[in-house]
Amino acid sequence: MKALLRCSKSLLIDPTRRNSVLVSAFSKSSKSKTRDTKSKIQAEATSITSLFNEITEILGSHVVQSDQTNQLRVPVSEESNGDEALVSCTQCVRENASVGFSNVNEEANQCGGVVVSEEFDVSPLVHEITSVIREDDDLMASMEDKLEKLSLRFEPEIVEKVLKRCFKVPHLALRFFNWVKEKDSFSHTVGVYNTILSIAGEARDLDMVEELVKDMEKNSCDKDIKTWTILISVYGKAKKIGKGLLVFEKMKKDGFEPDAAAYNIMIRSLCIAGRGDLALEFYKEMIEKGITFGVRTYKMLLDCTAKTENVEVVQSIADDMVRICEVSEHDAFGYLLKSFCISGKIREALELIRVLKSKEVCIDAKYFEILVKGLCRADRMVDALEIVDIMKKRNMDDLNINGIIISGYLRQNNVSKALEQLEAIRNSKHSPRVSTYSEIIQHLFKEKEFQKGYDLFKEMADDGIEPDSVAITAVVAGYLGQNRVDEAWKVFSSMKEKGVKPTWKSYSIFVKELCKLAKYDEILKLLNQMHASKIAIRDDMLSWVISCMEKHGEKEKIEQIKALQKKCTFHTEELGQEEELVDDCNHPQVVQHSALPPASSSVDILDVQEISRILSSSRDWERTQESLEKSTVKFTPELVVEVLRNGKIHGNAVLRFFSWVGKRNGYKHSSEAYNMSIKVAGCGKDFKQMRNLFYEMRRQGCVITQDTWAIMIMQYGRTGLTDIAIRTFKEMKDTGLSPRPSTFKCLITVLCEKKGRNVEEAIRTFREMIRSGFVPDKELVEDYLGCLCEVGNTKEAKHCLDSLGKIGFSVPVAYSIYIRALCRIGKLEEALSELASFKGERSLLDQFTYGSIVHGLLQKGQLQGALDKVNSMKEVGIKPGVHVYTSLIVHFFKEKQIDKVLETCKQMEEESCEPTVVTYTAMICGYMTLGKAKEAWKVFNDMKEKGTAPDFKTYSKFINCLCQAGESEDALRLLSEMLDKGIAPSTVNFRTVLYGLNREGKQDLARSVLQKKSALIAQRKLHQTCGFQRLQQKSQTIASVSLVP
Structure with a gap:
């Protein structure tokens, strides 16, 4: 975090950043507001509504100007336009991920043999060899025999080019490599190894990657910068972030300075894994070294960091897009708006719209589409429709908008409204998109409305809209759900007749549905067809099929599947990885019927559920172990992590499972698995086992990081054992590990809790964190200032406020937290005094603190003063938030004024202010205090029915x-x-x-x-x-x- 702070400061004070006038203006005008994004100040919901009303008034005020006239762009040279400059910033990540394919190895070109074109190999020899390899992969020996008959000298550059042409058939490429490397005349070059490493990495065969690395060392083939970059890419795509980081460090130790490709891949991998903090550290290093990358990686970094509270950093990244990559400010704002919407930061998105309009930036259809999509994702359909109405008034027709609205209705399971919207589109001058039809059809089948879905499928054809593979696959799944296999085959076969090529996902869904029906002959037929079409058959699909067959005793068919599996070894998956970060509302089929697990995990959720069911079904470990032995699930460290995560309350069983699976042949626990097991033991207050697991983790040679120590610190501290937590923190530093922001946060948080509170140590640790250059997040500042106020140490609280202001923490936000803490402990006079003496932007602080002041007034019994405060804020356009209403409800219950309680609830409903779990809890306790148990139970049941879990x-x-x-x-x-x-x-x-x-x-x-x-x-x-x-x-x-x- 220290490096991140230096990075953001250095970027903000860079003179070259003056070109980014608008982005910087937004950073300065709204950063203190957006820091409040994830706060516990419950006025947020209503303030967003107020802000939204302001935005709709602004957007609806006049007709939009042409996009070209108001688009502000950083000047580019006459020789190249913005797009060319963008390309020159860096290669795309696909090139970087497969960097071994970008150039022919220079060392190989010095050898004798056929000279091949640098850009595109048209060599007849390469073409002939490739044809032999790809001609027929049904007979295991045919390829090798034909290659022998060619009687060619396989020079390294020829082998490398052949391997590149076999990228889409990795199992054949690896067979060819294994055959050719045994030839006496073959010369091992780094270019060949780089290519085959890339292929093995794409096939997700990490064991093969490690064998190839050992093979390189055995044959004295030194790695080059491309080798290291490929290895980083391989581990990054496999979400083995720890290994990727180790490779990165080892590369530097071996004397290789990371280039743009290595940094690019590292940052993208960290973003996909959700490690924005580490990604920003690498980004800081890049900026210091003057290395840049392209817009695609910048967008991923924006999406990842937008999920955090570091809104200033998110804005500085958008500035860099304009300054470094020469992206237009108009486009940069669009990326920033999209990142906020994807992360659910509706308030920040609306603030950005307001700033854009005040700066007279063109608000075109693209911005409207992003905002509508964000509102739909946040279940604010009424607001989204209001934006659509504004678009219609401004004659901004956008075909995507209709699909987004329909997706929003389906997200709420409001099929009738979605169908109404579809009918409205059909009656207009526009035709619905294929993806819109497909999405509704999928949803209807999912809800067991087969006939309605099929009728819509026919209407789609009647309207002259050709269905895509998604719609056809949905119908196939629908028929199979009705056990109508013949009809399903007819529809599936019709794909080719319509010129639609079945995708891997189409086959996957078909196989899954056939497994449910135990139609194993049909599965074999489908898999053979899939293999004949040269579509990759993944191991997880075959494992699923084998598991289903074993349950029904289909031994003969299992052998046939295993024989097919041998032919399909190393098949690569043909699904895009980068698209998983962005959930496109128009394409929900990516997740609805996918046979793959979520993007954040490589684990099949069905396997996790099966193991969890076994562990929770019996307290007799011998019976449980017997069931585990019979299970056909393939145990991996990732699977074990998920089982532990889902079974914390069954600590005994899952820890026994952890011990049992660690002794199985061919399995080894990862650091992440040990960390999760330590957490499970600590959650169950089984500290002896927690320490034993730590010792075992060290004996097994697993990497012990700050995360491991932070887990133990938190587990000790949350139960009041803060003395041991403090010693654990010191022992971590004694091992040579420097605390991270998360480590500091864990210790300070537990030191501030009432159970085991140690204020002096909390002060010392907080000051150490500040000296280390880390900026605490808002949640930590709330805990720390709240603790200081509770013990009456206002002097240290004031010192904290001064320190936070010096390191870049928003001053209004810091003071609002302090005032809120004072109000919570009943020191209303001190809070009002601080508010009155504040020398900064008073209106902003009023907005942040008025809810806390209302709460403090009500605690003192000053109802009229609280209502006056609420009315004064209404006059400036700030409506009461849910926490203000909750405070009023608590007060009225205390005064036994049931009618006022009901009146307040009615006001909340009229203002579309949704009650939170805190509101419901207050009402339950209020009714019980008045002896109205029946009404309390009604509130308790209502909250569950409305989707708020107690x-x-x-x-x-x-x-x-x-x-x-x-x-x-x-x-x-x-x-x-x-x-x-x-x-x-x-x-x-x-x-x-x-x-x-x-x-x-x-x-x-x-x-x-x-x-x-x-x-x-x-x-x-x-x-x-x-x-x-x-x-x-x-x-x-x-x-x-x-x-x-």
Whole structure:
């Protein structure tokens, strides 16, 4: 984070950035507002509504001007236009990922043999060899025999060119390489190895990649910069970020300075993995070295960083796009707007629109489309339709908009509205897009509305719109869902007749549906057809088929599948990886019927569910182990991580599973798997097992990073063992690891909590974090200032505010957090004094703090003052947010004014202000305080029906209220519901229900509470003898508990 801060500052003060007038203006005018994006200040929802109303008034005020007249572009040279300059910035990532294919190896060109063109190989020899390789891959020996008969000398440059031409058939390329490298006359060159490494990497065969690297070392073939870049790309695409980072560091140690391609691939890989913090560190290094990359990588970096609270950094990246890549400011704003919308930052998106309009930047159809899509993704359909109306008034017809609106309705499962919108398009002068039809058809089939979906498919053809592979595949899946296999085959075969080529995904869906019906003859027929069409058959598809066949005892057919699998080894997947970052509303079929797991994981969710079901089905480990042995699931570290993540509440079973799977032949735990197992043990307060896992992780040679230490710090700290957490933090530094921002945050957060609070150590650690150059996020500042205010250390709180201002933290946001903390502890006068003495932009601070002031006034019983404050904010266009309404509801319940409560709820509904889980919890407690248990249960059930899931606090407070009201039996029912929902009740929850049942004379039920508690402890802990209380006592007496020998 320190490097990131220096990077953003150096970019912002760069004189060359003056060309980016508009982007910089946005950075200065709205950065303090956008820092508030993810805050817990609950006025956010209503302030967005207010801002949206302002934006719609602005956008609807006059007709848009031509895009060309207002487009502001950084001057480019006369020799090249903006697009050419953009291309010159860097190669596209596809070139970088397959950098081994970009040039012919110079060393090879010095050897004797056929000279090949640098740009396109037209050599007859290469063509002849390639034809032999790709001619017939059905017979395993045919290719090798034919190659022998050619009697050619296979020079390195010829081999390299042949391999490049076999990129789409990696299994054949690898066969050819394995054959040719055994020839006595063959010379091992780095160019050949680079090419075959790229092919093996595309095939996702990491074992083969590692074997090839060893083979290079064995044959004394030194790596070049392209080799390192290819390895980084391979591990990045496989989401092995740890290995990618290690390769990057090793490359530098071997004396190779990373080039633009290496940095480009590293940053893209980190963005795909969601590690924006690391991506920004690499980006900073690039800028310092004067290295640049293209717009595509900039867009990925924008999308990744937009998910964080570092909005200033996001804006500085947009500035760089204009300054470095010579992207027009108009386009840069579009990318920035899209990133905000993708990340759900609607407020920031609306702020950007307002700034654009104030700067008289052209708001064209592209901006409208991005904004509408963002609103639909945020389930703000009414607002999206309002924007569409403005577009119609301004005669801005955009065919994409209709599809986006339909996608939004389908996202809400409002099929009737989607069909109405489709009919409206058909009645207009426009025809619906094929993708729009396909999406609705898919949704109807998914909802078991086969006839409606098929009728729409026929209407599509009647309107003269040719269906694409997605629509046809949806119909195939629909027929199979009806067990009408013959009709499904007819529709699938009609693809070729219509000139539509079945995709890998089409075959995948067909195979999955046939597996559900156990139609194994049909599956074999389909797979053979797929193989004949030279479409890659992935291992996960074949494994799924084999698993299904094993359940039905189809041994003979399994052998046929395995024989086919041997032919298809190393088939590469033909799905784009980069597209997974952006969820296009017009193409939801990417995720709806995909046989692939989500982009963030390479694990089949069905495998995770199967293992999780086995682990939770029995408490008898021997039976569980027997079921695991019978399972056909292929255990990988990624699968184990997901199983651990989903089974935290079943700590005993999943930790036994972790130990069991680690002893299997051919399997080895990854660092990520160990980290997750340590977290599971800590969540169950099984600290002995947590330490054992740490020691085991070190013995196994796994990389222990700051993340591992941060997990242990958090697990100790959250249970009040802050002394051990502090020692663990120091021991991490003793090993040579420097704390990251996340490590500092973990320690400071637990030190500020009431359980195990250590204010002096929190102050020391926070100051160390600031000295290290890291900027704390808003959540950490809230915890820290809240803690200081609670203990009355306002002097240190003021010092914190000064420090935050010096390192670039938004001053209004910092003061709003401080004022909010004062209001929470009842120091309203001090809060008002701070507000009055603030010397910055007062209107902005008022906007941030008025909800807190209202809350403080209500706590003091000053209802009229609170209402006056609300009305004064309404006058400046700021409507009450959900937290203001919640504060009013709490106050009216306290005053026993039910009519005012209902009136407030009605106002919320009229203002389209959705209640949060905090609002519902306040109402439940309010009704229970007034003895209205029936109404409380109604609110509790309503919140679940409306999609708001009760959290731990809701359950805890409801349980407490029920026991106080003498309804402990209902509280016991809530305990069971918590367990069913995967929420672990606390010791206080169990004790409250136990005491309540005993008071009511229900001793039998009270004993069942003790049984539930014991069962939960046994379920979560592997070592029940190492109790939390014992460890707490030990932490107070032992001088140190060292994890480092």
